[in-house]
Amino acid sequence: MSLPLLRTRIPGPRSRALARQLRRVENRNVTYTSDRWPIFWQRARGANVWDADGNRYLDLTAAFGVASVGHTNSRVAAxxxxxxxxxxxxxxxxxxxxxxxxxxxxxxxxxxxxxxxxxxxxxxxxxxxxxxxxxxxxxxxxxxxxxxxxxxxxxxxxxxxxxxxxxxxxxxxxxxxxxxxxxxxxxxxxxxxxxxxxxxxxxxxxxxxxxxxxxxxxxxxxxxxxxxxxxxxxxxxxxxxxxxxxxxxxxxxxxxxxxxxxxxxxxxxxxxxxxxxxxxxxxxxxxxxxxxxxxxxxxxxxxxxxxxxxxxxxxxxxxxxxxxxxxxxxxxxxxLRLWERAAKLGAHIQQRLPMRGKGLMLGLEVGDAPSVCERLLQRGIIAIPEGEQSEVLGLTPPLTISQRELDFCLDTIEELIR
Ligand SMILES: Cc1ncc(COP(=O)(O)O)c(C=O)c1O
The missing domain is CATH 3.40.640.10 (Type I PLP-dependent aspartate aminotransferase-like (Major domain))
Structure with a gap:
């Protein structure tokens, strides 16, 4: 269990350089690039992600809802x-x-x-x-x-x-x-x-x-x-x-x-x-x-x-x-009885923040979600917008995320949207 640790401004120099190079070879419609986006993932474990500059983040997306058992789950990797x-x-x-x-x-x-x-x-x-x-x-x-x-x-x-x-x-x-x-x-x-x-x-x-x-x-x-x-x-x-x-x-x-x-x-x-x-x-x-x-x-x-x-x-x-x-x-x-864990952690979140959804598939209307996500990234939290107008902050972390990690994310979200 670990909380974000940022060593550089986000994105760091290596992520920026890689993004510039990627733009030259990948279809331009695919990876959105700006001064504040994206970071390049280098490794990940549980709900933690490290980027190419050595910054550590918490992932509130499970990378599009995939990493339910945690990133690089050791038994899956084995x-x-x-x-x-x-x-x-x-x-x-x-x-x-x-x-x-x-x-x-x-x-x-x-x-x-x-x-x-x-x-x-x-x-x-x-x-x-x-x-x-x-x-x-x-x-x-x-x-x-x-x-x-x-x-x-x-x-x-x-x-x-x-x-x-x-x-x-x-x-x-x-x-x-x-x-x-x-x-x-x-x-x-x-x-x-x-x-x-x-x-x-x-x-x-x-x-x-x-x-x-x-x-x-x-x-x-x-x-x-x-x-x-x-x-x-x-x-x-x-x-x-x-x-x-x-x-x-x-x-x-x-x-x-x-x-x-x-x-x-x-x-x-x-x-x-x-x-x-x-x-x-x-x-x-x-x-x-x-x-x-x-x-x-x-x-x-x-x-x-x-x-x-x-x-x-x-x-x-x-x-x-x-x-x-x-x-x-x-x-x-x-x-890990992850259905129980998702229900329990979801109930904990909903007690703190009035989000819609069930279990660990939650969303919060925040208006301009892309800008909230950019600011969250600056604080070491990976999140993505959902909704037709990108008006919803999605919260779909790995189901193995700890309550402490979640609480850190909720504190940061509360502070940012206040
Ligand atoms: C409900 C639902 N159906 C289908 C898809 C498409 O899946 P894929 O991107 O793996 O093709 C998604 C992707 O987000 C989804 O959320």
Whole structure:
């Protein structure tokens, strides 16, 4: 446990020099650079990050919600090292590796396996492996957006309808299928002529009218990049009811909210809602890129049996290194009971500051969040803005952050926004 230690003005000379060099070789749209931004990360552990100038920061972002088990978690790193000496890459959909099987089993058990026993079993309880085939199937991918693509295709295959209902403020990623479902005009406008028109949009928190060409509803249980927006308590249960009534699929995008972040393994458990398909990513790999669409067997089995050529796959599908990292990361979540920790620390924060959200997925309206984030960086705290107008300060730290570290961040935030 350690608090920020700044040796230079921020960003330090090395970070500035690296940023100048990066601008010459990276697409200029990617890394925002100014006098006050960015720092170059050199190493990280737990909630601590060291930059190229030797400054130490506290990370309130878990680097986009990924480092839930802490940065460079030693057990995850050990699993990666071990696997790296054995097999880095296999042939995902042709000649796979056993770790893909193990991870698929684990994902089915953690999601539909647990939900299969109603009421939902307490977080972490296992269902016996031999019963798993009744519950669900997994379709692996590499990024969050790709998991959403897999869900969109699954919905089309299962329902025979092209349309999807999505919500205002939604963020589902930036590949073309996912972007069609993402709401923010900033991301959509430059590509609007290329976007599919299969998405109907309704305001977040409202129940849609049935639309004949739509076979599924895609929703984040709590909107993340849209500004940490928690819907009314009856929203998800009513949406489930709506989908059941009209024979539609409920697809939950739990890429941000999943894996203990909100105080349960998955956010849908706050409302006791079981989806038909769930998309996961981010924290799953403990720092390596891996994602998945997990679906009820009855839905997933609408895909035709492979006869030698999969119609939806990719080169790195079920990559052994990423699977090893994911298995170790899930084991850490269980060992450290991170769903409990997220709920406890989240309650502590909300006692101090009136933030919205659940567990350690919290947001505070601050007006000009980018400027608050720049000032926080000067004080040794890494944070990023959320919300359509960048009006929300997001607080999604590693779930392993200590209360002392959190209190330091809260003191600093209070001082800055006062
Ligand atoms: C809810 C949600 N869905 C999808 C994505 C896209 O994930 P990726 O950036 O890994 O493609 C994100 C990323 O922030 C997200 O928050």
């Amino acid at each position: 699993a990666i090292r071990k696997q790296a000496g054995t097999l880095l890459h296999a042939m995902g959909d042709v000649h796979p590796n056993e770790l893909k099987l193990q991870l698929a089993r684990e994902l089915v058990a953690l999601s539909f396996g647990r939900w299969g026993c109603r009421p939902a079993a307490p977080s972490g309880r296992r269902v016996r492996a031999r019963g798993l085939q009744n519950y669900a199937r997994v379709l692996f991918a590499n990024s969050g957006a790709e998991a959403v693509e897999a869900a969109l295709k699954t919905a089309a295959v299962h329902t025979d309808k092209p349309g999807i209902i999505a919500f205002g403020g939604a963020y589902h990623g930036l590949t073309y299928g996912a972007l069609a479902a993402t709401a923010r005009e900033f991301f959509r406008t430059p590509f609007i002529e290329q976007l599919g028109t299969f998405v109907a949009r309704v305001p977040f928190g409202t129940i849609p009218e049935p639309i004949p060409y739509c076979g599924a509803v895609l929703v984040e249980p709590i909107q993340g990049r849209g500004g940490i927006v928690v819907p009314p308590d009856d929203f998800l249960p009513q949406l489930r009811h709506f989908c059941d009534e009209h024979g539609m699929l409920l697809i939950l995008d739990e890429i941000y909210t999943g894996f203990c972040r909100t105080g349960h393994w998955f956010a849908c458990e706050h409302w006791g809602v079981v989806p038909d398909l769930i998309c996961v990513g981010k924290a799953l790999g403990g720092g390596l890129p891996i994602s998945a669409c997990i679906g009820k067997a009855s839905v997933m089995d609408s895909w035709p049996e492979s006869e030698g050529e999969a119609i939806h796959t990719s080169t790195f599908l079920g990559n052994p290194l990423a699977c090893a990292a994911a298995l170790a990361s899930i084991a850490e979540m269980k060992r």
